[in-house]
Amino acid sequence: MRTELETIIINPPSNGAFFKTAPTSPDVDVYNRPISEVFQQRLDAITSQKWESDQENAFFVADLGEVLRQHFRWKSLLPRIEPFYDPMVVQLLASLGCGFDCASKQEIQQVLDVGVEASRIIYANPCKQASFIRYAAQQNVSRMTFDNAEELLKIKKYYPEAELVLRILTDDSMSLCQLGLKFGAPLHTVQHLLQTAKDLDLNVVGVSFHVGSGCLDENAFGDAVLLARNVFDQAKCMGYDFKLLDVGGGFPGADVKDGITFEKVAAVLGPIVDRLFPTDVRVIAEPGRYYVASAFTLTTNIIGRRTSNAVTESSEPATNPEYMYYVNDGMYGSFNCIIFDHQVVHPKVLLKDELFMFGQDVPEAQYESSVWGPTCDSIDCLNKSTRLPKLEPGDWLYYENMGAYTICAASQFNGFRKSEVLYTNTFC
Ligand SMILES: Cc1ncc(COP(=O)(O)O)c(C=O)c1O
Structure with a gap:
């Protein structure tokens, strides 16, 4: 027998925009669009509402369809074992x-x-x-x-x-x-x-x-x-x-x-x-991790950049610049998984020069870069050494597979709020 939610998901509402259902709480909107579109829509809204308070906060897009796919994968491969979820x-x-x-x-x-x-x-x-x-x-x-x-x-x-x-x-x-x-x-x-x-x-x-x-x-x-x-x-x-x-x-x-x-x-x-x-x-x-890890993708705004070797000791401009990027979620927030869950996270470019790059390679020179969270603590480093194109404050990075042991253990150290979650469902 199909549960009510399966019925909703297998037969999505025909208006296509988004529907309200109750997978998380009755007040949560759940889109039924690809996660790239949910990102794009939110970023478009941000750029058209310039300077609204907190508008460029980091946020997750959670794909409940991915949770469903994991569930049906479980049911087909381990039919005898009943999952009891965290x-x-x-x-x-x-x-x-x-x-x-x-x-x-x-x-x-x-x-x-x-x-x-x-x-x-x-x-x-x-x-x-x-x-x-x-x-x-x-x-x-x-x-x-x-x-x-x-x-x-x-x-x-x-x-x-x-x-x-x-x-x-x-x-x-x-x-x-x-x-x-x-x-x-x-x-x-x-x-x-x-x-x-x-x-x-x-x-x-x-x-x-x-x-x-x-x-x-x-x-x-x-x-x-x-x-x-x-x-x-x-x-x-x-x-x-x-x-x-x-x-x-x-x-x-x-x-x-x-x-x-x-x-x-x-x-x-x-x-x-x-x-x-x-x-x-x-x-x-x-x-625990099985159901949610791949369902959540986190995007962070680049709030600052330093060129760590901008000039040489003889005051010449560096020929091979190295960049330090500061983003607005970090080790004390959703990226606590780096410490508590021994994870290595991989940044990808979501928005650069107002161009939406989800799922695309950026065909530009890559530079030695590090990525840091927003707090005043130097432990708050997400990537000590990675390769990224030259990005500007205001551009966005995203991190996939961020659903397990992230937001549930996040603190609000230094006053940085936990990142919001937008829900979508790509099951159909
Ligand atoms: C008792 C217990 N059950 C289940 C889990 C979930 O584990 P996992 O995310 O590795 O599936 C944990 C995680 O710590 C746990 O302590």
Whole structure:
């Protein structure tokens, strides 16, 4: 059966301009145009409204169609594994029937607020604030992870009826963000933890793992599933009958990194899950980056330029100038992914001399350049060394694949606001 949103998207309104629907919130306009046109329209509006306050602020264009394409790709390659999403593009995915992996009371609240039932949520933070556990209990969000005995004592006190999922430690050495430094029970602790849960009369229902975010080796998923099978077997010997496997996140977002693709992960993960787990075991996943990375493109305005070697020591003009560009979103804003998510970002020219260049090569001389964010801190550097044509203040750069771990962790340091998001949907 088609959900309401699929119906809207497969049969777009005929007026073609844009439609209001509810993938993000009822008040958000969603265009149904190519993202290049959304950029162009906004930039045209800016140049015709010269000097309006904040008009040249950086902004994202988010393509919800890309989220949908990722969803249908998931459904075709991993049909047995139900995605439980990090709540960012919440309403769209809720309407597609996804579940949600929440890290805090606020994320649980956000998901409940869009009408998702408690049974479609897993509270997947192994170390939870006591009052948040109480909140989960009040809201009947019963499924939650743990990886230590102290957490079991807390859950016993605040939500003894919870359905517990044991998060195990797996090899995350091939991942950009190694979550195992912080979470995951090593295999040798499993028996003790399961015994503690039994002694406390708690209800453990399954196993979860996370191979690390930005995983570069599809075999990490296969190895982790093998470990999970081992834990299911240990649990069976202790009288448990586990019925839930949560294969976590770590799925690639944009197919640009070192040859890893979702197809390669699915080719390892799907068959090993089917081989090792009978069909009465429910299998879920917590994909974050996978759904959103490629859906968001960010554009920034060049607010300043310095020629770092404008004159030589003998006061002659430099023959080979090097440029420093200052743009209006940075490391403390959407580009925090450079630090927290170990990303390397690639600037492209969006608007130069009022010419719209989306998706085009600029056939001009390229110069050694660096790109800097707007704050007063020198750590706020987006590209230390890159090649760009000579650009002027007022021109625009854009960065693709900016949907994961960007705006959600942005600060407003030095008073710079978070970049706005314009939505479009290119699915049809
Ligand atoms: C518990 C949990 N689940 C899912 C995710 C999403 O991971 P990814 O974006 O690598 O798919 C994270 C990310 O940190 C996480 O901590």
